[in-house]
Amino acid sequence: MQEMKTPKKSLLYYCLIALLIIMLLNIFVFPLLQNMHVQEVSYNVLLQMADDKNIGQVEIDGDEILFTDKDNKQIYTTGTMNDPDLVQRLYDSGADFRTITTDEMSPLAYFLFSFVLPTALFGFFGWLIFRQMKKRMNGGANPMNSMTFGMGGMGGLGSGNAKVYVKSADGIKFSDVAGEDEAKELLQEIVDFLHAPEKFRDIGASLPKGALLSGPPGTGKTLLAKAVAGEAEVPFFSISGSEFVEMFVGMGAAKVRDLFKQANEKAPCIVFIDEIDAIGKKRDGSLGGNDEREQTLNQLLTEMDGFDASKGVVILAATNRPEALDPALLRPGRFDRRIPVELPDLKGREEILRVHAKKIKTAPDVDLHKIARTSSGASGAELANIVNEAALRAVRHGRKSATQEDFEESIETVIAGYRKKNAIMSDKEKMIVAYHEVGHALVAAKQTDSAPVEKITIIPRTSGALGYTMQVDEADKTLLTKQELLNKIATFTGGRAAEELIFGEYTTGASNDIEQATKLARAMITRYGMSDSFDMVALETVSNQYLGGDSSLACSLETQTKIDEQVVALVAEQHKKAYQILSDNVSALHKIAKHLYEQETITGEEFMHLLQSQ
Numbered sequence: 001m002q003e004m005k006t007p008k009k010s011l012l013y014y015c016l017i018a019l020l021i022i023m024l025l026n027i028f029v030f031p032l033l034q035n036m037h038v039q040e041v042s043y044n045v046l047l048q049m050a051d052d053k054n055i056g057q058v059e060i061d062g063d064e065i066l067f068t069d070k071d072n073k074q075i076y077t078t079g080t081m082n083d084p085d086l087v088q089r090l091y092d093s094g095a096d097f098r099t100i101t102t103d104e105m106s107p108l109a110y111f112l113f114s115f116v117l118p119t120a121l122f123g124f125f126g127w128l129i130f131r132q133m134k135k136r137m138n139g140g141a142n143p144m145n146s147m148t149f150g151m152g153g154m155g156g157l158g159s160g161n162a163k164v165y166v167k168s169a170d171g172i173k174f175s176d177v178a179g180e181d182e183a184k185e186l187l188q189e190i191v192d193f194l195h196a197p198e199k200f201r202d203i204g205a206s207l208p209k210g211a212l213l214s215g216p217p218g219t220g221k222t223l224l225a226k227a228v229a230g231e232a233e234v235p236f237f238s239i240s241g242s243e244f245v246e247m248f249v250g251m252g253a254a255k256v257r258d259l260f261k262q263a264n265e266k267a268p269c270i271v272f273i274d275e276i277d278a279i280g281k282k283r284d285g286s287l288g289g290n291d292e293r294e295q296t297l298n299q300l301l302t303e304m305d306g307f308d309a310s311k312g313v314v315i316l317a318a319t320n321r322p323e324a325l326d327p328a329l330l331r332p333g334r335f336d337r338r339i340p341v342e343l344p345d346l347k348g349r350e351e352i353l354r355v356h357a358k359k360i361k362t363a364p365d366v367d368l369h370k371i372a373r374t375s376s377g378a379s380g381a382e383l384a385n386i387v388n389e390a391a392l393r394a395v396r397h398g399r400k401s402a403t404q405e406d407f408e409e410s411i412e413t414v415i416a417g418y419r420k421k422n423a424i425m426s427d428k429e430k431m432i433v434a435y436h437e438v439g440h441a442l443v444a445a446k447q448t449d450s451a452p453v454e455k456i457t458i459i460p461r462t463s464g465a466l467g468y469t470m471q472v473d474e475a476d477k478t479l480l481t482k483q484e485l486l487n488k489i490a491t492f493t494g495g496r497a498a499e500e501l502i503f504g505e506y507t508t509g510a511s512n513d514i515e516q517a518t519k520l521a522r523a524m525i526t527r528y529g530m531s532d533s534f535d536m537v538a539l540e541t542v543s544n545q546y547l548g549g550d551s552s553l554a555c556s557l558e559t560q561t562k563i564d565e566q567v568v569a570l571v572a573e574q575h576k577k578a579y580q581i582l583s584d585n586v587s588a589l590h591k592i593a594k595h596l597y598e599q600e601t602i603t604g605e606e607f608m609h610l611l612q613s614q
């Protein structure tokens with residue numbers, strides 16, 4: 001969909017033309033009209049003409065002298081001089097002292113030129129703009145077009161000035177959205193309803209009024225809505241939540257009214273509100289609350305109640321903060337259908353990669369399944385980015401198509417940043433990083449008896465990572481046991497444990513590991529009920545499930561102290577365990593770390609091979 005900017009452009013354009021015309025009139029025409037017959041001359045001319053007795057009438061008016069020639073044909077003007085003899089001299093020349101009337105414009109003409117004409121001009125251009133906008137609105141009403149409605153420049157509060165979006169030629173269809181089958185199925189039902197409402201009416205089913213797409217950023221929510229627009233073949237009104245938020249109280253509400261008025265006229269149709277949390281946040285009675293936002297939200301709630309779903313207005317909305325939305329929005333009859341759009345699983349990732357890889361040239365050796373395996377946790381947007389980075393890398397290396405190597409490198413680029421070109425890392429540092437990374441992998445491998453990693457590298461990245469361990473996606477587990485979580489914590493501490501064991505001291509390299517281990521241990525105690533003393537009590541609430549998962553404690557101070565103690569104990573125990581595992585396998589650690597130090601990159605298979613050939 002692309003926005004047609006023309007109405008806005010022509011507004012500015014006409015205003016500029018009108019201004020230009022008025023400026024030209026002011027500079028050239030008006031002065032001419034005012035002083036049509038008066039000619040400015042120097043004082044010499046006056047004296048000369050007086051000497052020649054060639055002066056008809058004369059008037060001395062303050063610091064200006066007006067005079068005419070003998071035949072009163074031409075009026076001249078000049079400044080006064082400190083010349084006491086002037087009057088005598090003029091008198092001698094036979095000049096006639098009197099008031100001279102110049103041909104200045106009459107007050108009426110002056111009024112006409114300086115006031116009526118510009119006003120009329122402005123009015124004329126205004127009318128032109130108005131006509132053009134009206135034409136555009138009517139022209140855009142073709143059902144295949146999708147539109148977005150906002151307030152234009154001139155109509156003032158909430159009057160129906162529409163920004164028109166037309167569907168671009170490369171309309172997005174459901175086939176462009178990979179994975180997310182559940183979401184597609186639910187949305188397909190809505191599309192079917194809009195195509196053949198009688199089928200649903202016959203059986204007495206009424207369609208949900210609204211559906212809310214919620215999920216982490218980059219999982220394809222906006223893309224899905226666009227696909228619905230592409231499939232639906234009904235008008236599609238699209239607006240972003242932030243577009244409702246205006247400086248002045250009441251404007252947002254007016255926009256909502258306007259939007260729904262238009263939607264009702266065009267029914268059946270779809271209204272899509274992207275990033276709805278911008279207006280749909282919980283209303284709280286706190287001081288300094290946002291009046292404008294609350295009014296807009298109230299208006300939205302009222303409008304959603306007010307229209308008849310059987311008419312066929314379906315409201316889609318997208319957000320990545322569903323928990324922040326006002327409960328009133330989510331009750332049945334409004335957004336009663338919640339469509340989760342989650343991060344893709346292994347299969348989904350492969351499909352997304354396939355959809356995007358179709359757009360670039362790939363070498364026959366490319367194994368998208370393997371790429372999908374190594375990119376666990378990546379969102380659709382990141383996968384699209386990985387494919388594009390691979391293509392860019394191929395061009396950089398003068399290849400005609402992207403190879404498997406391009407893809408593998410681009411995953412690391414997207415996740416960990418570019419290779420640092422000339423990172424200065426001493427041999428000692430490189431050695432420490434090698435032992436650190438192998439420490440993680442070895443602890444993981446010894447606990448599960450399987451290849452824990454896809455790849456280990458110790459090539460510094462622009463993100464600041466000195467080494468990088470690519471984890472294997474364990475067949476998309478959704479449930480984790482307590483033992484598995486403990487193992488994970490042990491794995492996080494494995495890096496530091498290896499440094500301690502081999503070098504007898506430690507570095508700052510473990511800061512990220514520490515953060516993750518702590519987070520996990522804390523969650524086990526406060527949210528998963530895996531502590532010894534708190535049983536199944538929630539001590540923490542998560543507020544931003546899709547955006548990093550911030551959490552806030554909900555317990556007494558004494559309990560907080562106990563939690564802290566337990567977290568420390570839990571991590572310390574796993575740290576000890578990791579240290580023990582490494583010291584039991586210290587020869588393997590030496591061997592693999594040395595290999596990694598030399599090769600800089602080893603694969604999961606090589607790792608397992610080295611470990612087993614002990």
Ligand code: ADP
Pocket residue numbers: 176177178179180216217218219220221222223224318352355379380381382384
């Ligand atoms: P958000 O959920 O944040 O609205 P978008 O819909 O804007 O995410 O997705 C951004 C981009 O990521 C899309 O334009 C598309 O290229 C890619 N993408 C995300 N999810 C998918 C998917 N399921 N299939 C194909 N491409 C996807």
Ligand code: MG
Pocket residue numbers: 221222223274318
């Ligand atoms: Mg979006």
Ligand code: ZN
Pocket residue numbers: 436440495496509510513
């Ligand atoms: Zn580490």
